[in-house]
Amino acid sequence: MLNFDDLGLSTEILMAIKVKGYSTPTPIQVQAIPHLLQGHDLLGIAQTGTGKTAAFALPLIDRLMKNRVKARPARVRALILTPTRELASQILASITTYAKNSKLSSAVMFGGVSERPQIMAMSRGVDILVATPGRLIDLMEQGHVRFEQLEVFILDEADRMLDMGFITDVKRVIRQLPAKRQTLLFSATMPQDIASLANTMLYRPVRVEVTPQSTTVEKVEQKVAMVEKGNRLMLLRNIVRQNSNGSVLVFTRTKHGADRVVKHLEREKVVAMAIHGNKSQNARERALQSFRSGKIQVLVATDIAARGIDVPGVGYVINYDLPEDPESYVHRIGRTARAGLGGVAISFCDNSELHLLRAVERLIKRKVPVDSMLGHR
Numbered sequence: 001m002l003n004f005d006d007l008g009l010s011t012e013i014l015m016a017i018k019v020k021g022y023s024t025p026t027p028i029q030v031q032a033i034p035h036l037l038q039g040h041d042l043l044g045i046a047q048t049g050t051g052k053t054a055a056f057a058l059p060l061i062d063r064l065m066k067n068r069v070k071a072r073p074a075r076v077r078a079l080i081l082t083p084t085r086e087l088a089s090q091i092l093a094s095i096t097t098y099a100k101n102s103k104l105s106s107a108v109m110f111g112g113v114s115e116r117p118q119i120m121a122m123s124r125g126v127d128i129l130v131a132t133p134g135r136l137i138d139l140m141e142q143g144h145v146r147f148e149q150l151e152v153f154i155l156d157e158a159d160r161m162l163d164m165g166f167i168t169d170v171k172r173v174i175r176q177l178p179a180k181r182q183t184l185l186f187s188a189t190m191p192q193d194i195a196s197l198a199n200t201m202l203y204r205p206v207r208v209e210v211t212p213q214s215t216t217v218e219k220v221e222q223k224v225a226m227v228e229k230g231n232r233l234m235l236l237r238n239i240v241r242q243n244s245n246g247s248v249l250v251f252t253r254t255k256h257g258a259d260r261v262v263k264h265l266e267r268e269k270v271v272a273m274a275i276h277g278n279k280s281q282n283a284r285e286r287a288l289q290s291f292r293s294g295k296i297q298v299l300v301a302t303d304i305a306a307r308g309i310d311v312p313g314v315g316y317v318i319n320y321d322l323p324e325d326p327e328s329y330v331h332r333i334g335r336t337a338r339a340g341l342g343g344v345a346i347s348f349c350d351n352s353e354l355h356l357l358r359a360v361e362r363l364i365k366r367k368v369p370v371d372s373m374l375g376h377r
């Protein structure tokens with residue numbers, strides 16, 4: 001097995017990794033870092049949880065540190081585009097940790113909050129900018145962000161960008177970038193549109209593919225509860241009550257559904273909050289923080305809002321509805337059983353959703369047993 005020391009990273013970065021407590025690099029880190037340090041483009045097929053952030057961030061920091069150029073006002077030397085605010089904040093947090101022994105500056109840019117601090121940060125120029133597409137385009141068009149000094153462009157979660165309707169925005173940003181640059185594209189899946197985008201934006205990329213964290217999936221005890229939609233609130237309440245000491249993360253397909261579940265739980269005197277796209281950034285951060293600290297027992301989330309959220313110690317994940325996209329199932333249940341802990345994932349299902357359950361079972365290559373004790377038909 002390779003060590004971090006064997007990958008060719010600078011001492012400053014190795015020190016930061018050590019403090020962070022990583023002992024060995026993950027497969028995507030082993031495969032990607034040496035090529036990235038040599039300046040190659042990269043096509044990474046990987047999802048959250050594989051260590052992909054460090055796989056791109058460590059060599060990025062290394063490169064920017066060695067190439068001692070100062071970002072001029074409004075310029076960025078590296079741009080990381082990511083679909084959601086939560087992911088953008090998390091990537092920035094990782095970068096701050098890994099770059100703490102360097103003098104590199106970094107900033108984050110997303111909508112739903114005031115533009116002012118983001119414009120202020122740009123006025124001095126930044127080495128690494130993490131952004132979601134909408135706000136970036138706004139500030140780019142106002143002249144606050146310029147790319148003449150751009151050295152590296154990273155497109156994260158490209159397939160989500162497509163799902164969320166951001167692909168035109170992404171292309172608009174790419175047209176502004178200098179042709180000579182290092183480009184990385186990460187995506188959990190490779191639909192045709194993303195493959196063609198990769199073809200147009202990458203130059204002779206190294207291709208790295210890591211399989212979804214099947215180990216995570218294996219550590220989670222998974223069950224199905226056959227329950228009609230009308231009985232789901234009651235069943236959820238019972239599960240939450242029986243598990244009164246543990247955190248419960250509930251996924252719903254729609255924002256409206258998430259709000260409805262929260263209202264119902266509150267009527268039952270269970271403290272719960274929702275996070276989804278209609279909530280302000282502050283409200284989402286507050287809900288996440290309360291959930292992490294154990295102030296609230298139940299967090300109800302939609303898939304997009306929950307993407308990338310890292311909450312240690314979630315005991316239960318409840319799929320209040322099964323997701324349309326089976327890969328979301330893997331993301332959802334991956335929120336539990338982190339850091340080697342076990343966890344339980346219960347999926348509510350009725351006859352009209354059996355096809356969704358079969359799609360999940362095909363993807364994870366195993367059957368999810370029905371727990372008849374949980375049924376409230």
Ligand code: AMP
Binds near residue numbers: 025026050053054
């Ligand atoms: P990511 O796929 O980038 O979202 O990373 C998932 C989680 O793995 C994050 O909480 C990272 O802090 C953690 N992580 C990344 N690289 C390593 C490593 N080499 N060893 C242990 N944990 C890691």
